Amino acid sequence: MNTRTPVKGGRRPVRLASAAAAALVAGLLAGNGSAAGESGDPGTFSYDCGPESGPTRATVEVAAHLPASAETGKPVQPGPVTVQVGLARGDLARLLPDGADAVLSTASLAVEVSQNDQSATAMWADLAAPSTPVPADGDVRLVHTGAVPTVTVGAAGDVTLTAGELKLGLQSATPTTGGQSTPKAVPLVCRPVAGQDLRLGTVPVADSSGSEPSATPGTGKPSAPGGEKGPKGGAGLTVQPRATAAGTGKCPTVIPQGKADPSDAPKAPPGATPGEFDLPGSPGCAYALGAANISKLNGAMIINDPKHNPVTISVLAVTHSSVRSSVQPGGLYLRLDSLADLRLPDAESTFLTFGFEPVTAKVRFETGPVTISTGNVGTSVFSVISFKQSLRLYDVKVNGTPLDVGGSCRTAKPYKVVLNGGAKYTNVFYGGTLDGTIDIPEFSGCGTNGEDLDPLFTASISGPGNSIEMNQGTTCIPDSPDNLCPPNIPVLPGSGAAGR
The missing domain is CATH 3.15.10 (Bactericidal permeability-increasing protein; domain 1)
Structure with missing residues (x-):
């Protein structure tokens, strides 16, 4: 896969299929108060979160760089991607144990991918934020980065990505004393406030022959393959890999030890x-x-x-x-x-x-x-x-x-x-x-x-x-909302056989 720098005013794509999508630091995330653009400008959205302790308002900034264009049958890889969540210090304090002065966070954002009359949901799951200090007052900003699945379409037409439900897992990062157990993560389910434009961006897709999409009569909109309405998540629009809810039993068998080199x-x-x-x-x-x-x-x-x-x-x-x-x-x-x-x-x-x-x-x-x-x-x-x-x-x-x-x-x-x-x-x-x-x-x-x-x-x-x-193959993460379990068995190199 080649990577090319976009030219101002041109249509040259940047393909950034990084190993866990890429991260933009907080300094890049000066939200513009609107939906994200195709260039990767962050979109700023309001979310209502509902823990048992009471409602919480969150400001969510999503930066997702999308290619300027794509072709049918070829994966579209969003990236770099960052999801930044702003919470009031008081709201966060209600969720954490007393004395917590730092917080770890994971995030999973449901993203609707739509084209023509088809749609599918891509889970931007297992996004992780490093240990973040909890200030004495003001907002806490949690910057999450992680893996983002590709999207492949079989028909020409604009592909639009739209932000949906956000799930957070908040955990105290303050070291415990006296042999106390590690605090469990507190789940927080957040839903977008109504009336917002939640679009993250649009990618124009041309078929591999370079022809333009046909229009549905009377609408001026591109039609689905064959002019028929495609099923939700149908064959013409694929999020790869597909996740399943099945478990795998004991996974992993051991927890890797040591430090990465x-x-x-x-x-x-x-x-x-x-x-x-x-x-x-x-x-x-x-x-x-x-x-x-x-x-x-x-x-x-x-x-x-x-x-x-x-x-x-x-x-x-x-x-x-x-x-x-x-x-x-x-x-x-x-x-x-x-x-x-x-x-x-x-x-x-x-x-x-x-x-x-x-x-x-x-x-x-x-x-x-x-x-x-x-x-x-x-x-x-x-x-x-x-x-x-x-x-x-x-x-x-x-x-x-x-x-x-x-x-x-x-x-x-x-x-x-x-x-x-x-x-x-x-x-x-x-x-x-x-x-x-x-x-x-x-x-x-x-x-x-x-x-x-x-x-x-x-x-x-x-x-x-x-x-x-x-x-x-795919990595099964049992504790993740989009756990990719059971893991698939990939193709054996050089065999030409399909994975299972």
């Missing part, structure tokens, strides 16, 4: 220092399938084979953000970091060693903490997954005859895996494909009874230029 992600260009924010993260799980080529053996190995009970990886989505606005020196920079615990099942592969000897072996992956970093540098999109890994070989057979390699036949040291996806990897919530190459170190500990098999495996496997491709 974004050292392999692009750095911010020289200029103002980005703001750094630690976030609580959203625990979930996803399927990730892969294929690795062993260069010396000219063969491939399937990772987490979808035909043999694939397992999910555990994810803690968006634990840190690094943000610099586009108006600051150096321009826009956004990086969102997530953690994952990658416990892959053992793989089994057969290769022709030295070109003629069939060797079958089982491979165990020993993987360290995984960092998923996504974002924008200006209008360029990046996505990087990195981790360290070791391989252990066992149950080796040469031409059907067992070869005892012992219990410690492994790479002599861990090797670094860095996978890049660009815009092919949408974000940590919606997944995508990434690829890279790895250098496999020499082997050690192979052989028994004094037999040293290290040189055999080092000569046949170790070396640079081993390609790997991974495809991650």
Whole structure:
């Protein structure tokens, strides 16, 4: 996907399919008191929120940069996207425990997507705001950022996005003492005040042949495909991926531990220092399938084979953000970091060693903490997954005859895996494909009874230029309103088969 800077007065689109949509800092959000424009200017809306403690009025600013135009059959990706919620300090105090001087917040905004006579709802869910101090008086402004799904249409005509119901989860960020449990999030359901223009923007869509949409007789409005009224959320208007309300049981199986290491992600260009924010993260799980080529053996190995009970990886989505606005020196920079615990099942592969000897072996992956970093540098999109890994070989057979390699036949040291996806990897919530190459170190500990098999495996496997491709499906977040559960099993790279 190419990213292009819009020319004033032109129709050139900017496609910002960032890994968790991008963020604009509070300085960009000087609301204009009206609906948002196509350029990404924020719209300011009034919402009434109804907790059990009494009604609360909120000011909501939504900044959603939309492409200047789009084509049928191609995903439309909103971004950068920010939802800022202003609450009176007194209203917020009623919702938080006594003594709370900082608040964490999550937000989910329902956005109606309409074209011609069709409509569907896109959930801008799991938007997270960093720990925000509660002032002594005045308003509290919570700036939420997060993942935004794409929209694909099958017919020409204007696509309009309209803000709807907003759900907040407010939680004290003040450290507890005396062994007290962490306060639970307080839900807050907010609905737009009647009489407002809630449009976030409009994207003109032309069909892939470049022809203009036809008009419905007597109305002057573009017609739905075939001139018939399409069903709500029908085939001609698709929010991808579709969410379901089904649960997945125990998900995630573990909570990833540690701290993200974004050292392999692009750095911010020289200029103002980005703001750094630690976030609580959203625990979930996803399927990730892969294929690795062993260069010396000219063969491939399937990772987490979808035909043999694939397992999910555990994810803690968006634990840190690094943000610099586009108006600051150096321009826009956004990086969102997530953690994952990658416990892959053992793989089994057969290769022709030295070109003629069939060797079958089982491979165990020993993987360290995984960092998923996504974002924008200006209008360029990046996505990087990195981790360290070791391989252990066992149950080796040469031409059907067992070869005892012992219990410690492994790479002599861990090797670094860095996978890049660009815009092919949408974000940590919606997944995508990434690829890279790895250098496999020499082997050690192979052989028994004094037999040293290290040189055999080092000569046949170790070396640079081993390609790997991974495809991650959607991430199920059980506690999210739009939880994407159960997670889908994506296409196995290189298979051409459909996911399930």
